[in-house]
Amino acid sequence: MNTRNIQKLFTFFCLYIAQTIPMSFFSTVIPVMMRQDNFSLTSIGLLQLIKLPWVLKFLWSPFIDGSSTTLKDYKRWIFSSELVYAIIIFAVSFLEFKTNFLTILILIIISFVASATQDIATDALAVLSFSRKDKSLANSMQSMGSFGGTLIGSGLLLLLFKHLGWNSLLPYVAVFVIIALIPLYFYKGRSINEKHIRQKARLSDVIYFFTQKRIWRQIVFLIFYYSGLIGTLAMLKPYLVDLGYNMKEIGVMVGILGTFTGFLCSFAGGIIVRKLGRYTSRILFAVCILSSACYFYIISWFTPNIAMLHAGILLLWGSYGMATIVVYTTAMDCVRPGREGTDFTIQTVLTHLSSMLIAISSGKLADHFGYHGLFLFEIILATCSLIYILIAFKRKKDNETGSTRKI
Incomplete structure (x- = not known):
């Protein structure tokens, strides 16, 4: 470079x-x-x-x-x-x-x-x-x-x-x-x-964005891609509280270790997408999200030690950091000339709204079915997201040439 x-x-x-x-x-x-x-x-x-x-x-x-x-x-x-x-x-x-x-x-x-x-x-x-x-x-x-x-x-x-x-x-x-x-x-x-x-x-271009040919394939992807980890992220702090950790310990584990992992994996995710392309990266990061959901489901059946929790936090926030890259990159691919800010904003708002709904729902799920039920639900969402990517997207999309203007 x-x-x-x-x-x-x-x-x-x-x-x-x-x-x-x-x-x-x-x-x-x-x-x-x-x-x-x-x-x-x-x-x-x-x-x-x-x-x-x-x-x-x-x-x-x-x-x-x-x-x-x-x-x-x-x-x-x-x-x-x-x-x-x-x-x-x-x-x-x-x-x-x-x-x-x-x-x-x-x-x-x-x-x-x-x-x-x-x-x-x-x-x-x-x-x-x-x-x-x-x-x-x-x-x-x-x-x-x-x-x-x-x-x-x-x-x-x-x-x-x-x-x-x-x-x-x-x-x-x-x-x-x-x-x-x-x-x-x-x-x-x-x-x-x-x-x-x-x-x-x-x-009116906000409305017309949703009428584009094949755009709903991307919209469904944006809505569900984070779904397999947002619930876990939302309930991670209460989960650690229930395991007996205090606010200072939780701050270190989530606020420092988790966030810094997301920071580093965001950079790694950019390199991976650049090397492997959109299609392969979607699948790879979706597998990481599914793996994090499975990991937390497994450790929820017993009392994990701090090393196990650190490993789970690294996997969870690392998956999140890499997933943001493929979400933002594919969103940039789906903008119309002259409407770059509008189209990109619409797509990011969709991810925020869907994440907000899942985060709210995760609290109710954890209340009714416990953390086992919540993490199992996250596994189901992550699996559906992975299957959808395999069906809806094709590798040839990585070879398409973008049509946006250049500065």
């Missing part, structure tokens, strides 16, 4: 980690502070609504696509949204949590709108900046940015928060968001060939 491609990958890694660290920090620290101030569990549960902009971002993604025809246009969207993101974070640092809680909540929701906007523009730019062969490496940067941002935001910053406090720490977070934009400032690429843009993206 040449120096230019390495610089390009580093640029996107910075953009993705910049949007993730503040989100992860807020999502982790606010529930803790709310509980310390005696907020009800119901109120804390409703806090999940602050992530709503990331679910609804497909509504304004056509506007970003429709107003962007050059590299300069995408840079403008990314710079402006990240500046808003940083300014709001900086403004929140001057507010007292208990006395200005509602104001803080509103500002954070607005900041998440800005972050989601940056994500749309960054995803579209990534689609246009990399060849079909290198798209998996671009998605490694996206996934590594997500895992790395979570590791820093919910781990390192949480530790610093205990020493520095809300008002002292947030300005540094805002400054980091600005610094992460520096590589983009120096990023250069070819201009978009506007002759390939038949018409500007519109809101």
Whole structure:
């Protein structure tokens, strides 16, 4: 890989980690502070609504696509949204949590709108900046940015928060968001060939996405590919609590070991997809997901020691890290010229929504059938996903040439 491609990958890694660290920090620290101030569990549960902009971002993604025809246009969207993101974070640092809680909540929701906007523009730019062969490496940067941002935001910053406090720490977070934009400032690429843009993206393109020939094959894949591990991920912490582990031990096992494994395997997944292709990678990673479900089902019948749990966490988060790459890469393959941000956003939202439903269902399954029943259900979902891939996809898809514009 040449120096230019390495610089390009580093640029996107910075953009993705910049949007993730503040989100992860807020999502982790606010529930803790709310509980310390005696907020009800119901109120804390409703806090999940602050992530709503990331679910609804497909509504304004056509506007970003429709107003962007050059590299300069995408840079403008990314710079402006990240500046808003940083300014709001900086403004929140001057507010007292208990006395200005509602104001803080509103500002954070607005900041998440800005972050989601940056994500749309960054995803579209990534689609246009990399060849079909290198798209998996671009998605490694996206996934590594997500895992790395979570590791820093919910781990390192949480530790610093205990020493520095809300008002002292947030300005540094805002400054980091600005610094992460520096590589983009120096990023250069070819201009978009506007002759390939038949018409500007519109809101109706969200509907038309679902009318494309053979697109439902991809949609079903997106909905079910994570299904064999999301339930286990959602119930992993309660499972460890029931095994007698305390919060500090769980934080190390899941928050550090698990997240860091996902970070490393995201990079490995990008290389694997690049070498083996989409079809083989779909199958390989689906087998890994099935293996993790089987592993947890087996150890749920006895009390596993910490080494067994560490092995399961490595397998689970490693499978998750690699699976994200094939999901994002195939999603990039299914975008229409001129609607890159819209189509990619729709597909990622589908994975988020399906994962959310499975995570919610996993709690009810574990309540009624125990962890054995939950992990058995995960095995069934993972098996169905693997069988579907073998039936619905053919190896020849890896040889198709992408038709997206290039920057």
